[in-house]
Amino acid sequence: MTKKLSTIIHKNLTVILFFVFSILIEMIAVYSIEKNPFISHPWIGLGALITVSGIMVMIKSEQARLIIGLIFLILQSVFCMIMAVLYDMAGQYFDFGMLNLRNDAFGILENIPMDFVTFYTAFFFCMIFAVVTLRRRRRQLDARAHAEITSTKAVNDTKRKKDQQGISTPDTEKKSKSAGKENRNRIIAGAVIAIAGICMNATAIYQTNKNRSSFYDNLRYSTDKSVYSAYGINGNLINEFAGGLIFNDKQVMEDGKVEDFIYSEVSKPTENFGISKGNNVVVVLVESLEWFGMLKNDILPNALPLTDEQYAELFPNLTAFYNDSVVMSDFHSKEKTDISETLSILGSYPTRGYINYDYYEEEIPQTIPNILRTLYNDGYVINSYHNGRKNFYNRSTVHETYGFTHFYSAEEMYDISDQLIADGITDKEIMHDYMNEGERNLDSEMIELCKDMMFPTDKPFFTYITSITMHGMFYDRNNLEDHKEKLLSIYTDRTGSDEEALLINYLSTVMEFDKALGVMMDDLRDKGLLDHTTIILFGDHNCYYQQLSNYVKDIYDYDTKMDYSDLYLVPLMIYDENIGHQVIDKFTCTADIAPTILDLLGIRYYSNMYYGHSVFSDEESVIYSRAYSFFVDDGIVAKSLSSPLYKKSSVTDSDWADFRERGSTLVDKLEYCDQIFEGEYFSDPEHEQTFKNNMLNINQDR
Structure with a gap:
């Protein structure tokens, strides 16, 4: 069991590093804004992160995993940076309606106070992710090349001996079937993870937006101290877009x-x-x-x-x-x-x-x-x-x-x-x-x-x-x-x-x-x-x-x-x-x-x-x-x-x-x-x- 788990971790180390670094970037960004790294309702952002991780698991190529993971980490860092600047400059949290103010905002963005702690920390994690996965990719390629040389030599030696003894070479179908089964298992596992992430994300968004009246109840009774400590930066970003694009039906009274x-x-x-x-x-x-x-x-x-x-x-x-x-x-x-x-x-x-x-x-x-x-x-x-x-x-x-x-x-x-x-x-x-x-x-x-x-x-x-x-x-x-x-x-x-x-x-x-x-x-x-x-x-x-x-x-x-x-x-x-x-x-x-x-x-x-x-x-x-x-x-x-x-x-x-x-x-x-x-x-x-x-x-x- 331990050996099997170790094998799974080894094969998916790029995905695991992406997952961990993404959470660290989010927590540090939230801390830089609100001096509290912990998120009380992380399910929207976590669901999105699990979805991306599941998609990465489905991909066999380590190079492709690296590219996707790096793109998402960089995008996350940029979004966190924008939200930190918005808060530092104006004390505001992002909401969907701000998209209408985007042209006005560009008219006044000058000498913006930059939160360099957030920026450099996020950049650091992106670089660590890139370096670790690239080094890992290099070692895998070297190991694969060595294995191919050794395997080819061994196959040739075995074939030579069996030819001398008059024994036919066994069929390689078994090895091919094993590789195919491993690919199917990886795709199924990744799909299950991605679907679980989508379900978590969708459920959390629905629960947050399903009833407009809950907004007024929250104004009266909520004990959350802030937006980002409640939902996270990416969680709030996703929720605002969902609320603005999907849950925008007007609940009109008589x-x-x-x-x-x-x-x-x-x-x-x-x-x-x-x-x-x-x-x-x-x-x-x-x-x-x-x-x-x-x-x-x-x-x-x-x-x-x-x-x-x-x-x-x-x-x-x-x-x-x-x-x-x-x-x-x-x-x-x-x-x-x-x-x-x-x-x-x-x-x-x-x-x-x-x-x-x-x-x-x-x-x-x-x-x-x-x-x-x-x-x-x-x-x-x-x-x-x-x-x-x-x-x-x-x-x-x-x-x-x-x-x-x-x-x-x-x-x-x-x-x-x-x-x-x-x-x-x-x-x-x-x-x-x-x-x-x-x-x-x-x-x-x-x-x-x-x-x-x-x-x-x-x-x-x-x-x-x-x-x-x-x-x-x-x-x-x-x-x-x-x-x-x-x-x-x-x-x-x-x-x-x-x-x-x-x-x-x-x-x-x-x-x-x-x-x-x-x-x-x-x-x-x-x-x-x-x-x-x-x-x-x-x-x-x-x-x-x-x-x-x-x-x-x-x-x-x-x-x-x-x-x-x-x-x-x-x-x-x-x-x-x-x-x-x-x-x-x-x-x-x-x-x-x-x-x-x-x-x-x-x-x-x-x-x-x-x-x-x-x-x-x-x-x-x-x-x-x-x-x-x-x-x-x-x-x-x-x-x-x-x-x-x-x-x-x-x-x-x-x-x-x-x-x-x-x-x-x-x-x-x-x-x-x-x-x-x-x-x-x-x-x-x-x-x-x-x-x-x-x-x-x-x-x-x-």
């Missing part, structure tokens, strides 16, 4: 059930309900805006050590805006730009797919622009502006779905700037195409060029502006040299560290946005619009580029003396002269922006359609991050409502219970939001008209 949920709750007016009624509205999404871009406090230990006066000198417009606005001091955002943008316009987001690519052809009547159209017809000028490329995140199409009359992109702004020169209105270029030169466009140039379109004087307007100058990476930029020189003239006690240089480059971009804000405020003031214009200004996400936010806040992992949830703490400020300056310190998030705007404008809405609440209400929201697949609350980060990744020491049992209760309400909204989009609920003209009629009914006294 229309009556969805309708009952939508219209079961109407928003409650807050003390500031309608205080901005009739106002113009400007929403400014500021790329990567952080509080350390304008001030220093205890939760920003590594912010630039400047005095309040020096910060005010460098950022005069942001400082003035802060002093005159309602400030949300505990506002958090944990999303990518496109999702933050949509949340502030729509107030919700599906958990599967991306609105910009998967649902942009649907009717979405619950966005702020579409609600304004329902209630006021053409009473508002509703446009959006972004000084980036028009097709990025498919904005040129999806913003029309959101209800904007027109989306002005960088390409159109260049044409407008050129036309002004051609018409003799100006003799110099107002907006330059810096993106074509490898730099970010300047926000101040966009506002200067478009201010008359953004802030018209003949009609009320809802204007949405998405900035770009502060987009990472943060390197020296020629078009920001003047800002940097001014900053360095004030901040003279420099340390020369790489982190400090990175922060200085970031603050140079903030100074440019500060200039843009000044252009906007001056224009509104000069036109007599400022006193009846409400301005919402917020950061779309923290400054994760080059881990700048981690450095300034001194937060690198869950084991921190700081509050980990503060990693996602960014600015939200609301300028409205009817309210003035005040600080709201309750937990707020991006999903609160849309309900807040509706509340200020005196518009009642159906609360179940929106994940958040007005910042002026007593209710607090919970973040479920579509991009990062976890919950965030004050002092809490959780993979599910039952599985905290981080809890601040001051979080009590009562706080945790409150988080779970609010989180459970949010999960209900997530499920019905998915139904609305996956079932194309409002694309039914009857459903869309019902929503519009109901909005008119609950706002009859507007």
